[in-house]
Amino acid sequence: MAENFPIIAYFMVIIFIYISPLMSKQPPKLETNFLPPNLQNLSIAKTLRDDPDAIKLASSDYGNIVQEIPAAVLYPSSKNDIASLIKFAHSSSSPFNIAARGQGHSVRGQAMARNGVVVNMTSLEDRINGSGIVVSRSPSLGFYADVGGGQLWGDVLHATLERGLSPVSWTDYLYLTVGGTLSNAGIGGETFRFGPQISNVFEMDVITGTGDFVSCSPEKNMNLFHAVLGGFGQFGIITRARIALEPAPKRVKWVRMLYNDFTAFARDQEHLISINGRKQNNALDYLEGLLLMNQGSLGSPHDWRLSFFPSNDHSRILSIIKKYGIIYCLEVAKYYDDHTLESADEELQVLFKGLSFITGFTFEKDVSYVDFVNRTGKMEDDSKLTHPDGVGPTSHPWLNLFVPKSQISGFNSGVFKDIVLKRNITTGLVLFYPMNRNKWDDRMSAVIPDEDVFYTIGFLHSSGFDEWEAYDAQNKDILQFCYNAGIEVKQYLPNYKTKEEWKNHFGMKWRTFQERKALFDPKMILSPGQRIFNDN
Numbered sequence: 001m002a003e004n005f006p007i008i009a010y011f012m013v014i015i016f017i018y019i020s021p022l023m024s025k026q027p028p029k030l031e032t033n034f035l036p037p038n039l040q041n042l043s044i045a046k047t048l049r050d051d052p053d054a055i056k057l058a059s060s061d062y063g064n065i066v067q068e069i070p071a072a073v074l075y076p077s078s079k080n081d082i083a084s085l086i087k088f089a090h091s092s093s094s095p096f097n098i099a100a101r102g103q104g105h106s107v108r109g110q111a112m113a114r115n116g117v118v119v120n121m122t123s124l125e126d127r128i129n130g131s132g133i134v135v136s137r138s139p140s141l142g143f144y145a146d147v148g149g150g151q152l153w154g155d156v157l158h159a160t161l162e163r164g165l166s167p168v169s170w171t172d173y174l175y176l177t178v179g180g181t182l183s184n185a186g187i188g189g190e191t192f193r194f195g196p197q198i199s200n201v202f203e204m205d206v207i208t209g210t211g212d213f214v215s216c217s218p219e220k221n222m223n224l225f226h227a228v229l230g231g232f233g234q235f236g237i238i239t240r241a242r243i244a245l246e247p248a249p250k251r252v253k254w255v256r257m258l259y260n261d262f263t264a265f266a267r268d269q270e271h272l273i274s275i276n277g278r279k280q281n282n283a284l285d286y287l288e289g290l291l292l293m294n295q296g297s298l299g300s301p302h303d304w305r306l307s308f309f310p311s312n313d314h315s316r317i318l319s320i321i322k323k324y325g326i327i328y329c330l331e332v333a334k335y336y337d338d339h340t341l342e343s344a345d346e347e348l349q350v351l352f353k354g355l356s357f358i359t360g361f362t363f364e365k366d367v368s369y370v371d372f373v374n375r376t377g378k379m380e381d382d383s384k385l386t387h388p389d390g391v392g393p394t395s396h397p398w399l400n401l402f403v404p405k406s407q408i409s410g411f412n413s414g415v416f417k418d419i420v421l422k423r424n425i426t427t428g429l430v431l432f433y434p435m436n437r438n439k440w441d442d443r444m445s446a447v448i449p450d451e452d453v454f455y456t457i458g459f460l461h462s463s464g465f466d467e468w469e470a471y472d473a474q475n476k477d478i479l480q481f482c483y484n485a486g487i488e489v490k491q492y493l494p495n496y497k498t499k500e501e502w503k504n505h506f507g508m509k510w511r512t513f514q515e516r517k518a519l520f521d522p523k524m525i526l527s528p529g530q531r532i533f534n535d536n
């Protein structure tokens with residue numbers, strides 16, 4: 001026996017070497033007490049993670065203000081994994097919450113699920129390895145792209161450009177997911193003409209809160225289609241969206257003009273967006289606006305907000321900002337290609353006739369279409385999206401509002417002049433531009449003011465991690481001022497704490513929103529971080 005021992009030991013080592021990889025493929029047991037134990041018996045258990053890296057990512061977002069710890073994170077290998085998880089949660093005697101997470105670029109925990117499961121949508125797209133964007137054409141729709149819900153808009157741009165095509169409605173930043181922006185609206189400089197991104201979707205595949213796969217469009221399962229667009233992730237997880245495409249332009253004339261008179265600025269913006277037919281050649285392709293304020297950090301000629309302008313002009317721009325306190329900057333673009341170069345120039349000249357910007361303060365660039373659409377770059381490369389001093393952990397206490405046109409002048413004097421300028425803490429970008437209500441579809445869940453033209457105002461604050469409360473206090477004062485002055489603002493990317501506030505936000509749409517929730521997610525398990533039906 002003793003002499004056989006080395007041989008037995010040898011075989012045991014060999015056996016161990018062979019079976020240890022198999023043993024390590026067993027799903028690690030989840031340590032959580034919050035999920036039903038029989039979840040471990042499902043085949044998706046192997047794609048659930050509760051290790052510190054997975055939990056840390058899923059309990060944080062771009063805002064860096066809210067933290068909610070999930071019990072586990074699903075890294076789906078197929079859409080079926082997501083459906084199995086939701087079906088299980090829905091039919092369990094103790095249902096748990098589930099949130100799709102795109103890039104987690106929300107600012108108030110909207111993609112989090114305390115003690116529930118976060119579904120990492122981008123991991124699904126990574127696994128299907130580039131097959132998540134398919135470009136096609138049909139006689140009735142023209143060109144379109146079928147795109148996975150976790151795809152980044154930047155990847156959609158590159159894939160469609162390879163075919164000489166492009167979506168028509170963009171957000172300013174492209175490293176957001178398709179499912180994430182469609183759950184809000186997806187707005188930017190093209191919205192006045194082409195509508196928000198939700199107005200450019202032909203159909204979707206959705207896994208509802210009961211775990212069912214449903215294809216929906218304005219013709220088929222239209223109630224779900226309209227519910228999901230702008231629906232804050234409340235009715236289902238978008239796994240595919242069919243996005244409208246047009247031939248891609250090659251180049252862009254990109255122009256900024258400065259105003260010291262708010263009334264002239266708003267009048268010119270409103271005039272320019274009144275020419276807005278989708279096929280109207282003499283319309284602009286893009287219009288936004290921003291504020292340049294005489295505040296602490298905008299004293300330096302090296303400030304990133306001046307980077308668009310030629311460096312030789314920085315000092316004269318700074319001097320008018322100092323003189324007037326606030327300078328309003330109109331930003332427009334006209335797309336062109338080899339055949340339309342001359343006409344684009346002429347059309348711009350006609351459009352600019354009669355505008356009231358400060359003489360001598362108009363600046364033009366000529367850039368490629370891809371550089372224009374991707375002008376904010378990717379966050380890691382782009383210091384303007386991080387802490388103003390470029391150091392330390394950053395929070396983003398953003399406030400995004402829609403303000404009716406009829407009340408915009410009161411907003412300018414009460415908010416910009418009396419609160420923001422006087423308080424002198426605003427460091428990030430302040431966006432300000434109008435859009436047309438008729439480019440939105442009122443049957444969708446997204447909520448906008450009840451006027452033909454309304455403005456979006458984005459206070460895109462960056463603050464030190466321990467400074468965000470001062471910005472939050474300013475945000476609250478802005479909302480309180482609007483309330484007291486009867487300015488009927490709607491929040492975009494809203495952040496409310498009570499059901500009463502949500503009811504008020506939705507107004508006439510609240511009843512429909514509730515009915516759709518009861519229909520498509522009756523156990524109220526989806527996207528609890530929005531805090532509409534859950535306290536999270």
Ligand code: FAD
Pocket residue numbers: 062099100101102103104105106107110111112121149150170171172173176177178179180181183184185186187188232233234236237238239385493527529530
């Ligand atoms: P997440 O933050 O991960 O998710 C947002 C919500 O949608 C959550 O409730 C989540 O559960 C749900 N959700 C995510 N994926 C799905 C899915 N597949 N199906 C159903 N529900 C889902 N917005 C604009 O409109 N215009 C802009 O120009 C713009 N610029 C931005 C610039 C930056 C730098 C940042 C950080 C944000 C910007 N946003 C803009 C806001 C952006 O649209 C939202 O943050 C949006 O939520 C997209 O982010 P996301 O893909 O990371 O989604």
